[in-house]
Ligand code: HEC
Ligand code: HEC
């Protein structure tokens with residue numbers, strides 16, 4: 502029995518993303534050699550098809566003079582090689598193909614939903630599954646998560662957006678989605694990377710083979726990789742904010758917490774309850790050891806009956822330290838509401854109404870804090886303090902499970918990179934190695950050991966003093 506559950510984890514967490522994160526940490530992607538694998542079309546001009554709100558497909562953006570340049574253009578603040586990056590390096594262009602692969606097909610079979618590539622339940626996140634009436638002539642479902650999945654239907658602004666003196670505001674009025682706004686951007690990513698009422702990855706789907714979903718805006722944007730210049734980069738005229746990545750982290754954390762709480766509130770009144778994917782995976786999925794070797798028994802079961810699976814608080818683990826640094830007053834309110842929620846969720850059959858109320862209250866608090874994260878000003882001192890605070894929280898965070906540890910590793914790396922971009926740290930090389938060590942502790946999630954992770958975090962912390 503134990504080996505059965507143990508076998509589950511090695512396949513569960515998408516280790517590849519962790520490897521990708523470490524890889525970008527080592528080298529910030531050289532944007533040179535792109536394949537010639539580009540569609541050769543020019544912007545759609547068909548009159549009947551250019552109504553605002555219609556989706557045209559990525560081919561409309563792919564011309565070399567538009568967004569399909571092989572190399573980034575230096576004479577413009579827009580890089581113009583967005584299509585080339587997307588088709589070659591960005592997994593979103595392969596999202597539809599994932600449904601037709603062996604794992605996708607098997608999942609669909611287990612779930613009894615017909616072919617995955619025709620199942621609305623899968624297409625919701627793996628393609629741009631919009632109603633037929635919104636599909637333009639050049640639209641193809643098989644293009645996966647494409648430009649318009651994030652930027653909105655292009656038909657309205659495709660023609661005019663290249664005009665001289667055209668503004669972002671005008672595009673927004675014609676149906677473009679405002680990905681420049683950090684809150685809206687996070688919400689867009691999380692609609693698929695966390696899920697929503699309409700599209701969801703639950704334990705049933707995970708047990709059928711879907712990777713578990715986790716997210717951190719700044720890190721995942723790097724891994725994508727980014728096809729845009731950031732406000733901190735040289736040559737970016739749209740504004741300069743050298744600490745922009747810190748804002749991306751703090752605001753992304755707030756949105757992530759809020760959205761996950763709203764989803765918990767609605768799941769609490771769903772058909773399946775308790776929903777296992779809201780709990781700590783490795784509380785159930787781990788191998789057993791002799792009592793004298795069990796860190797779980799050595800730790801005890803604070804705040805819950807021994808053997809109850811605990812709530813997964815990973816979407817709060819890092820944000821908690823961020824809020825303490827940036828807004829001490831509200832930190833306590835949020836903390837007491839979430840510890841109440843954690844206790845409710847760590848009972849065997851959590852009280853649905855109490856969970857809904859507590860999750861909704863917490864979501865409101867997270868929303869208030871989001872405004873503060875967006876408007877706060879960030880600088881080297883704050884960034885360093887955030888790094889110190891998160892790494893000093895080693896025992897608490899590591900005790901909250903592997904998912905919380907992964908959030909801490911991503912946040913620490915992200916803040917470190919933001920700091921390094923602007924200031925020099927004396928022991929930068931040692932820090933780099935110590936941070937890499939955090940990711941190494943996560944590579945086999947079923948063997949995750951909180952004591953080892955905590956000690957690695959403490960090493961990072963010691964180097965920051
Ligand atoms: C809520 C959005 C959502 C839904 C619904 C969804 N997926 Fe996914 N899927 C994702 C995301 C996001 C990833 C990437 C996860 C990561 O790497 O962090 C993914 C990854 C995958 C992968 C792994 C791809 C790879 O390259 O390793 C497969 C296979 C997959 N999904 C199949 C399916 C199937 C089949 C369905 C329908 C039964 C489905 N998905 C429904 C969001 C979703
Ligand atoms: C997974 C989401 C996603 C996909 C898919 C995507 N983008 Fe983006 N794109 C973004 C985000 C986020 C930004 C940064 C915010 C911004 O500038 O709007 C961005 C920025 C851009 C910019 C710079 C805009 C500016 O004013 O600086 C261009 C141009 C662009 N994308 C074009 C494309 C094209 C063309 C495609 C398809 C080949 C595409 N994007 C696919 C999310 C996406």
Ligand code: HEC
Nearest residue numbers: 518592595596599626627646650689690693721722724725
């Ligand atoms: C419409 C749904 C959707 C949206 C919106 C979306 N993603 Fe994704 N994303 C996916 C799916 C599905 C995959 C898995 C693709 C695959 O592996 O075949 C994925 C994969 C990724 C990966 C690769 C993960 C890995 O395992 O290597 C990164 C990084 C990523 N997304 C970042 C982002 C960011 C950042 C945003 C917002 C700017 C975003 N995504 C918006 C659906 C989406």
Ligand code: HEC
Nearest residue numbers: 505508509513707708709713777778780781782785786810
């Ligand atoms: C309350 C206990 C519990 C929690 C929490 C839980 N699971 Fe499961 N999981 C199970 C059980 C029971 C099965 C069915 C095992 C079987 O049939 O052998 C299962 C099956 C699975 C399987 C398929 C088994 C296999 O060998 O491939 C995967 C993968 C999985 N879970 C991943 C997860 C992930 C990821 C999470 C957290 C997001 C999670 N589980 C949370 C109890 C749990």
